[in-house]
Amino acid sequence: MEYSSLHRQLATMKKSFFDQGFLDEQFFQIEELQDDVSPNFVEEVVTLFFKDSLRLMGNIDHALEKFPQDFDRLDSLIHQLKGSASSIGAAKMKNECTVFRDFCDKENQEGCIRSFQKVKKEHACLRQKLENYFQLLRQVGPVAKATRSGN
Amino acid sequence: MHTSFYLTLLSSSFSTTVTSSSAPQESMENPLPTSRAEAFPAGLRVLIVDDDPTWLKILEKMLKKCSYEVTTCSLATEALDMLRGKRDRFDIVISDVNMPDMDGFKLLEQVGLEMDLPVIMMSIDGETSRVMKGVQHGACDYLLKPVRMKELRNIWQHVYRKRMHELKDIETHNIHEDTNILRNGSEDPDDRQYVAGTEMSSVRKRKDLESKEFVDHEFNDPSTVKKARVVWSVDLHQKFVNAVNQIGFDKVGPKKILDLMNVPGLTRENVASHLQKYRLYLIRLQRQNEGRACSGNLSSDFMNGENRGNNGFNSSTNIQSESELTTYTSTTENFQTQGIVPSVHISEPKKIEPVQIIGSKKVPSNDVLCASKINNAPHLSVLLSFNDKMTDIKACEPATPKHKPLLSGTPMMQFMQYPKQESCNILSEYSCLTYVDQNLDPSFHQYSSTLPAFISATCTSEKDVKDLFEMKPVLTDYRNGHFTAIPVQVKRGAVNAQDIGAGCKVAGSPSIQDCYLNDKYSQGYFPLTYEFSLNGETEADSLPEDVHLCSLQKIGSIENLGFSSAEIYQYGDSTPTTDVESNWYDSSELNGEYSYDPVEYPLIDEYLFA
Numbered sequence: 001m002e003y004s005s006l007h008r009q010l011a012t013m014k015k016s017f018f019d020q021g022f023l024d025e026q027f028f029q030i031e032e033l034q035d036d037v038s039p040n041f042v043e044e045v046v047t048l049f050f051k052d053s054l055r056l057m058g059n060i061d062h063a064l065e066k067f068p069q070d071f072d073r074l075d076s077l078i079h080q081l082k083g084s085a086s087s088i089g090a091a092k093m094k095n096e097c098t099v100f101r102d103f104c105d106k107e108n109q110e111g112c113i114r115s116f117q118k119v120k121k122e123h124a125c126l127r128q129k130l131e132n133y134f135q136l137l138r139q140v141g142p143v144a145k146a147t148r149s150g151n
Numbered sequence: 152m153h154t155s156f157y158l159t160l161l162s163s164s165f166s167t168t169v170t171s172s173s174a175p176q177e178s179m180e181n182p183l184p185t186s187r188a189e190a191f192p193a194g195l196r197v198l199i200v201d202d203d204p205t206w207l208k209i210l211e212k213m214l215k216k217c218s219y220e221v222t223t224c225s226l227a228t229e230a231l232d233m234l235r236g237k238r239d240r241f242d243i244v245i246s247d248v249n250m251p252d253m254d255g256f257k258l259l260e261q262v263g264l265e266m267d268l269p270v271i272m273m274s275i276d277g278e279t280s281r282v283m284k285g286v287q288h289g290a291c292d293y294l295l296k297p298v299r300m301k302e303l304r305n306i307w308q309h310v311y312r313k314r315m316h317e318l319k320d321i322e323t324h325n326i327h328e329d330t331n332i333l334r335n336g337s338e339d340p341d342d343r344q345y346v347a348g349t350e351m352s353s354v355r356k357r358k359d360l361e362s363k364e365f366v367d368h369e370f371n372d373p374s375t376v377k378k379a380r381v382v383w384s385v386d387l388h389q390k391f392v393n394a395v396n397q398i399g400f401d402k403v404g405p406k407k408i409l410d411l412m413n414v415p416g417l418t419r420e421n422v423a424s425h426l427q428k429y430r431l432y433l434i435r436l437q438r439q440n441e442g443r444a445c446s447g448n449l450s451s452d453f454m455n456g457e458n459r460g461n462n463g464f465n466s467s468t469n470i471q472s473e474s475e476l477t478t479y480t481s482t483t484e485n486f487q488t489q490g491i492v493p494s495v496h497i498s499e500p501k502k503i504e505p506v507q508i509i510g511s512k513k514v515p516s517n518d519v520l521c522a523s524k525i526n527n528a529p530h531l532s533v534l535l536s537f538n539d540k541m542t543d544i545k546a547c548e549p550a551t552p553k554h555k556p557l558l559s560g561t562p563m564m565q566f567m568q569y570p571k572q573e574s575c576n577i578l579s580e581y582s583c584l585t586y587v588d589q590n591l592d593p594s595f596h597q598y599s600s601t602l603p604a605f606i607s608a609t610c611t612s613e614k615d616v617k618d619l620f621e622m623k624p625v626l627t628d629y630r631n632g633h634f635t636a637i638p639v640q641v642k643r644g645a646v647n648a649q650d651i652g653a654g655c656k657v658a659g660s661p662s663i664q665d666c667y668l669n670d671k672y673s674q675g676y677f678p679l680t681y682e683f684s685l686n687g688e689t690e691a692d693s694l695p696e697d698v699h700l701c702s703l704q705k706i707g708s709i710e711n712l713g714f715s716s717a718e719i720y721q722y723g724d725s726t727p728t729t730d731v732e733s734n735w736y737d738s739s740e741l742n743g744e745y746s747y748d749p750v751e752y753p754l755i756d757e758y759l760f761a
Binding site: 025026029030032033035037038041044045048049052076079080082083084086087088089 | 202203204205206208209212213215216247249274275276296297299300
């Protein structure tokens with residue numbers, strides 16, 4: 001099959017996500033779920049994730065502000081966020097969540113704040129990348145399916 | 152053929168119309184048993200519960216790809232409603248551990264108990280302790296997120312396995328039943344007569360009922376052999392115990408019990424499994440009683456290192472063990488027919504101290520047992536039931552709030568509600584039990600006169616245990632052998648004391664059983680559920696040092712306790728042991744006032760469901 005340059009671009013982009021550790025295996029899993037019944041499954045899931053994670057991060061921001069010493073609460077919130085990040089394979093973000101969690105365990109408020117900034121950063125970064133990705137994907141159209149792994 | 156038999160069984164549950172949507176299925180639709188059975192595991196009806204919408208979407212898709220019928224739910228309470236609303240609507244439940252409205256473990260327990268469905272837990276947290284907790288609460292599997300589709304593909308095995316076990320139970324029991332009928336297998340002549348007379352009819356009745364209850368909401372498939380869950384309510388359990396007592400513990404058998412109980416709809420296998428659990432419970436009690444001579448040893452029993460001199464028992468209790476008590480042998484196999492916990496008789500209410508919870512004391516649960524004729528030897532630990540909500544806590548105002556009785560030779564007190572009887576020894580015992588710390592506020596003594604009929608302790612995991620001790624004894628009308636309420640909830644869960652450093656296992660049924668009358672002693676005893684041993688083994692020698700706080704965590708495998716409804720059943724969240732301990736230490740409420748009536752109390756002991 002002839003791959004247009006767009007296809008190649010897509011493939012390269014995706015590969016870089018994995019190589020650089022932004023995404024992990026779970027993303028492949030989601031891709032595999034996409035089928036005729038749900039042709040836009042991946043994008044739907046990713047969109048849902050970013051929307052919901054904003055909510056969760058807002059909760060953490062709020063907690064850091066209002067209850068900065070309530071590490072149990074923070075732990076529980078970051079646990080949720082981490083679980084959410086794992087759903088699409090957002091590896092870097094997930095790792096930052098773990099760091100945050102460690103700080104919670106040690107009750108290190110400063111550490112929590114710092115690491116949460118990183119979480120947010122990773123979140124924003126991944127979001128941007130995936131937005132670009134889907135934009136490109138839409139340009140390529142349905143044929144793009146061929147570039148997905150595991151098909 | 153075996154396989155087809157199973158398929159037929161399975162088909163009964165799959166006979167709802169298979170659709171590709173995740174809309175709820177009507178269980179009363181025209182059954183299509185054949186197609187569904189043949190399609191198994193396709194069409195498996197799965198309920199997913201997860202508060203994360205992203206995961207919910209992903210899992211739904213994964214399950215649909217496995218050709219399962221999926222229903223999603225983002226709230227645990229919603230899930231429970233769905234499950235309760237229509238029984239037999241789902242075959243299996245998958246739930247995340249961390250839910251906002253309810254602890255996933257609690258949901259797990261409820262589902263297992265009420266609906267007897269296999270439940271799979273999920274979490275991003277794969278820590279061994281968490282997984283273990285899941286297993287303890289009855290999860291049939293524990294998946295780590297991110298979950299792969301291949302893991303979901305195989306979940307049908309849990310449904311299948313359960314069905315197979317149920318079938319096996321039924322078959323076994325039926326076989327035994329038949330055998331018994333043939334042999335007229337009662338050794339007791341009276342019983343035999345009784346049995347002979349009612350045998351055929353009762354057997355027939357049972358069988359009819361069995362098939363009827365199996366059919367239940369189901370379709371008109373007579374081969375439906377789904378096991379109907381029996382809820383062992385207080386009343387039902389009491390009937391059971393009465394029957395056991397009447398028959399004589401050593402001669403007891405499921406069929407006899409069943410006949411005596413004369414409960415329509417109850418099957419022999421229900422009774423058999425209940426009996427088994429009951430036996431295990433008694434064994435456990437017995438174990439705890441081992442090495443516990445009631446007389447005189449109490450002091451050592453309840454002392455902890457810190458408070459050697461303060462053992463109230465020394466001063467206040469002359470615990471005499473009934474001879475019956477000594478029947479508890481040291482081997483679990485031998486547990487005596489006195490399996491029925493003798494009630495505690497307290498001849499005189501001596502310095503009845505409020506029940507205390509000892510922080511890290513291993514409370515010998517058998518104390519209660521020993522208590523059969525113990526004179527004011529409340530070495531019974533009251534069963535503490537912890538619940539998410541602090542319900543049913545009767546407040547006993549602590550006499551000395553700041554006391555640290557917990558550490559002072561106070562045996563752990565577990566509170567159970569137990570009915571007041573003519574002679575409520577137990578409470579007096581308990582009271583003695585608790586706290587005989589000399590340093591205690593003498594106001595404790597005021598309680599010598601009134602024994603609470605019930606001490607119900609319900610502790611929430613969230614609240615401090617100290618709340619627990621705002622308990623007032625609850626008098627119930629035990630004379631009739633009925634309790635008005637048994638709000639004690641037992642926390643389930645077993646915590647290995649060694650692991651947590653202070654834990655009595657509190658094996659408990661989620662609900663406290665009813666108090667039942669013991670013929671022999673004319674006392675009822677209330678089964679407490681707790682287990683004070685480390686891993687089921689009481690080390691009597693080490694008691695003084697190793698009193699462990701009864702962990703209020705849920706204990707082990709209390710499945711199917713079958714206590715009646717949610718009112719009774721409450722599953723407390725597990726409180727980390729340490730928390731519990733500290734709470735308990737702080738809960739001088741324990742010192743609180745328990746007014747005990749110097750009446751004989753039924754022995755409260757835990758009814759342990761294995």
